[in-house]
Amino acid sequence: MFNFKKKYGQNFLTDKNLLSAIVKDAEIDKDDFVVEIGAGAGALTCELSKHAKKVVAFEIDNDLKEILSSLKLENVTFRFEDFMKVDLKEFVEPFKVVANLPYYITTPIIFKLLEESDNLLSLTVMVQKEVAERMVADINGDYGVLSVMLKFYGEAKITRIVKRNMFFPEPNVDSAVVTIKIEKKYDVDRQAFYKFVKTAFSMRRKTLFNNLALTYSKEKLKQTFDEDFLRRRAESLTIDEFVEAYKKILG
Numbered sequence: 001m002f003n004f005k006k007k008y009g010q011n012f013l014t015d016k017n018l019l020s021a022i023v024k025d026a027e028i029d030k031d032d033f034v035v036e037i038g039a040g041a042g043a044l045t046c047e048l049s050k051h052a053k054k055v056v057a058f059e060i061d062n063d064l065k066e067i068l069s070s071l072k073l074e075n076v077t078f079r080f081e082d083f084m085k086v087d088l089k090e091f092v093e094p095f096k097v098v099a100n101l102p103y104y105i106t107t108p109i110i111f112k113l114l115e116e117s118d119n120l121l122s123l124t125v126m127v128q129k130e131v132a133e134r135m136v137a138d139i140n141g142d143y144g145v146l147s148v149m150l151k152f153y154g155e156a157k158i159t160r161i162v163k164r165n166m167f168f169p170e171p172n173v174d175s176a177v178v179t180i181k182i183e184k185k186y187d188v189d190r191q192a193f194y195k196f197v198k199t200a201f202s203m204r205r206k207t208l209f210n211n212l213a214l215t216y217s218k219e220k221l222k223q224t225f226d227e228d229f230l231r232r233r234a235e236s237l238t239i240d241e242f243v244e245a246y247k248k249i250l251g
């Protein structure tokens, strides 16, 4: 008898139509190598196994070993590891990520995937609805570091809203599926750019001048940008303006 562990964000899916729709959203076909994070009882893994060339599915909870091994999926490798500790450089061929993510580490997993791998083709993830809204947000409102960084890599889209009663056990909030195809649109160092964006958003209520002064000297900021720009807040800058500002100060 399996006991669900809240600490691992174990809210499983069973609805076949929904699972098949998620795989469709991800545009998986027989040439694709798919990485899944959080296999759970393997419901999504089974659907992925039918459509992909091969699947590597990570699961942190060893208590799921028996259930997952009994599935006998030929093109699937289950790895009982903490995904946060995996070195993504080991994936030398292009891969797509499809996952119903554990809610307690959604954002760290997304940033890890974006930052650490050059071979990520696309991301299709089930996340809490409010996180999905932040992921796709345009300037102001829910717009933050996560929204800017996703725009840096492509265009995130919500493909479906999933009501809480589709999960077992039922969580307290609704979820959504977000997809993003990775296009390397901007020719700048992604890690340095990420640092710059984080600095600009350090304190939401403060101006760019106050936030950027945490890292750059006030003289340098005044020499590089005009006053109107420095009086703005990070949440008002489009991705193109962020890249342009980054290039000005670091270029």
Ligand code: SAM
Pocket: 008, 009, 010, 011, 012, 013, 014, 037, 038, 039, 040, 041, 042, 043, 044, 045, 058, 059, 060, 061, 081, 082, 083, 084, 099, 100, 101, 102, 103, 105
């Ligand atoms: N894919 C299954 C489904 O859709 O029914 C389960 C999804 S459930 C939301 C998330 C799964 O991620 C859980 O099985 C949990 O044990 C696993 N998990 C949590 N943290 C993890 C980590 N750091 N590395 C790998 N798996 C993790």
